[in-house]
Amino acid sequence: MTWTRGRRLGVDVGSVRVGVAVCDPDGILATPVETVRRTPGAAGDIERIAALVAEYDAVGVVVGLPKTLRNEAGTAAGLAREFGDRLAQRIRPVGVEYHDERLTTVTATQALRASGVKAKSSRAVIDQAAAVAILQGWLDTRR
Numbered sequence: 001m002t003w004t005r006g007r008r009l010g011v012d013v014g015s016v017r018v019g020v021a022v023c024d025p026d027g028i029l030a031t032p033v034e035t036v037r038r039t040p041g042a043a044g045d046i047e048r049i050a051a052l053v054a055e056y057d058a059v060g061v062v063v064g065l066p067k068t069l070r071n072e073a074g075t076a077a078g079l080a081r082e083f084g085d086r087l088a089q090r091i092r093p094v095g096v097e098y099h100d101e102r103l104t105t106v107t108a109t110q111a112l113r114a115s116g117v118k119a120k121s122s123r124a125v126i127d128q129a130a131a132v133a134i135l136q137g138w139l140d141t142r143r
Contacts, residue, residue, distance in 0.1 A: 012128075030132045033128065063084035
């Protein structure tokens with residue numbers, strides 16, 4: 001995805017939930033949007049994110065690709081890529097790009113716990129924070 005001014009969505013794909021974030025049109029700051037419940041075998045999650053792409057008039061989507069510390073793509077990366085590919089078909093011509101998301105969920109969890117958020121009540125918030133970290137990381141590499 002070449003740089004074009006406009007909002008982008010960041011997506012953290014999990015087996016149960018998908019965290020979503022958005023950036024400002026200038027690509028400076030990513031902020032949390034919502035957490036979408038996964039619907040395996042159905043397209044409800046894809047449809048909701050496609051609706052968010054339209055709602056925010058997004059020019060692109062960045063999907064987190066969970067690689068191992070050895071820079072290898074495991075099962076989770078395959079699932080994220082499969083989700084991203086399905087999303088890309090649904091939102092075409094809006095592009096989907098992948099960004100290394102190593103340790104974003106761990107970092108998000110630690111930051112939320114440090115701010116006093118309880119683990120059980122924060123699962124959905126953690127997914128959004130991870131999506132923010134993915135999108136912000138992607139934005140920072142583009143500057």
